[in-house]
Amino acid sequence: MISANLSAIFYLISGILFILALRGLSSPDTSRQGNYFGIIGMVIAIVVTFLSIGNFSTSIIYVFLLLIVGGAVGSFIAFRIPMTAMPELVAGFHSLVGLAAVFVAIAAFLNPSAFNLGSIGDIKLASLIEMSIGAAVGAITFSGSIIAFLKLRGIMSGAPITFVGQHYLNLILGITIFILIFYLCKFQSESFFWTVIAISFLVGVLLIIPIGGADMPVVISMLNSYSGWAAAGIGFTLENTALIITGALVGSSGAILSYIMCKAMNRSFISVILGGFGADNSSSDTKDKKDQKPVKSGNAEDAAFLMKNASSVIIVPGYGMAVAQAQHALREMVDKLKKNDIKVTYAIHPVAGRMPGHMNVLLAEANVPYDEVFELEDINNDFANSDVAFVIGANDVTNPVAKTDPKSPIFGMPVLDVEKCKSVLFVKRSLSPGYAGIDNELFYRDNTLMLFADAKKMTEDIVKNLD
């Protein structure tokens, strides 16, 4: 058994290793090393916990057994999961962290003496507040992530679910949680504790159902942040530095990502949370417009011809590429183009896909070198000097309306200046408007050629025609 002071120092060390793990992600070169720091930090934290307990009962056998079982399940998932399913996986993992926080809080509430928090019915006030906040945030993270998971997986419709008085209900439930925590501290009654957790589960569900599919990048980041705050709450309860540091890191990381995502959509965090975007209004008048404007459409042969004669091509991938699993075919196409000495780069909008960095991972999976992939602000000026923009599975993020029409719901959102290219190839299944429910003006431009097909099939056909 090691002393409390010594174990506190080790927990501090593992906290520092976690900071270094995130620091490593500043560049792909250092990122792998960063991940090892994270693993070492975790091993230290777990080993120190065992050493600090000292007197082992037979239960240690079960602890190891469960560690192995959980570890095996986790490893299995990690190796088997396709990269296109990363958003669901991350949402699923968030729910586990949330639920684990709830369970630890319950365990601490039922057996406070094991954590030096006082005795049943007489738990220290500060600890009680900390554990109920940890449990509440954990419960919200759990049920919210489950809903996010179901929406991302397509089990539940991505359409926003809204009803009258929704926000007031959430507000009332939120206030109720605080009142219950207050009474819990006053009377130390178990039933208040359970009610807090139950209501928090409900709040998690209500918070996520009104948020639509394409706002998922914000939701996932937000839940990431919540899982951090839940961990920090538990960290205060357990007086554990590693948990407090980690909770703060994860909490701020998720908050920053949410901010970046909101900014990329030119929407306030509040409006995303209130949800319901793209559910109504503009869809009706887009239908009328569609019949009036002529659209040029082409086939794989035309596309191949255009690209062969270009000297520079910019690829703009979006969620549609992920759905169609077109990244490998795309890479093949780009290889062929490069053989013809055509310069090819990739332009990625921050909210392309269903989670931050989603497109980058898919392209990396298809062996696209990361130094050919550029972010919005780094590449936007290049469109004017390029011959062809190949838009595959993206839509709203290329819509010039965001720059021109103040009435448009996406006005002010930073978009890729695709229309400045000499010609635009737009792979899409149909003319239907994107998630925001607005027509893309780009479809009707003179320099746009629409390629109506499944992204993967079209790309494969273009590859054939490039020979």
Next chain:
Amino acid sequence: MEIDPFIFRLSIFILSIFIGYYVVWSVTPSLHTPLMSVTNAISSVIIVGAIIAALAGSSNNIFDTSSIFGYLAIILAAVNIFGGFLVTQRMLQMYKKKKNNKK
């Protein structure tokens, strides 16, 4: 008067938020997905609390309610730790530069 240890923990917490803020802003946007999976893995350090809870039961009653919640939390956190770090590793292996990539 002595300072409550809570204040020290609060200080660590607040300072860590600042560290998190600066460190996360320096993360390159192309690695935002691995960032999420790795933060997910490290927040599972909550397993520390789960282990304490699970081992707290006395020898003749290792399955009291509190310990059972501890055991359950261990499984959840272990899935996350292994899953999170391994999937991050798998993703990071895929990020390659141009020169290493020519066959």
